[in-house]
Amino acid sequence: MKPYIKEVIVVEGMHDSAHLKKYFDCETIVTGGMGIDDAVMEKIREAAGRTGIIVFTDPDGPGKMIRAKIEAEVPDCMHAFVMKEDARTRHKVGVEHAPFAVLQEALANATVLERPDGKELSPAEFYELGLAGQPDSVEKRKTVSRAFHLGEGNAKYLRTILARRGITAEQVKEVLEKQ
Secondary structure (H helix, E strand, C coil): CCCECCCEEEECCHHHHHHHHHHCECCEEECCCCCCCHHHHHHHHHHHHHCCEEECCCCCHHHHHHHHHHHHHCCCCEECCCCHHHCECCCCECHHHCCHHHHHHHHHCCEECCCCCCCCCCHHHHHHCCCCCCCCHHHHHHHHHHHHCCCCCCHHHHHHHHHHHCCCHHHHHHHHHHC
């Protein structure tokens, strides 16, 4: 029996949808890429009001742009993320390439991202934690992103999304000490 997902999952393409439905009892909405038309956005708004939605886009630039466009229309949507290395083939990256365990963990950790409230880690804290300006900063950011299920990105992206998840410098430090 497939695990049931109550919320409607918003994905980029038909292959993403088919891949999720192979493992989960779920409803999906396919955006068709970055050019989300009015009819698709209306379906997303309707699903958000009916069951809630989980935005589950590819871990790449277009995926982030689609995620931002949907969030601008549906601010209380949930977000699920996969890391690039967990969702790639030799030449492509995307939700459709992630194995069941990765998908299950991402969906289990889907969350609403809050609006920033000024509690963002300062650049100095970020540097002191080794998340910027250090030879191993990229790997440390990946460790933190993986631990908190945040998706990956540059230092600015990580600072913003940590704030939106309400994650403190102390929590980040704990993760990095376990590394």
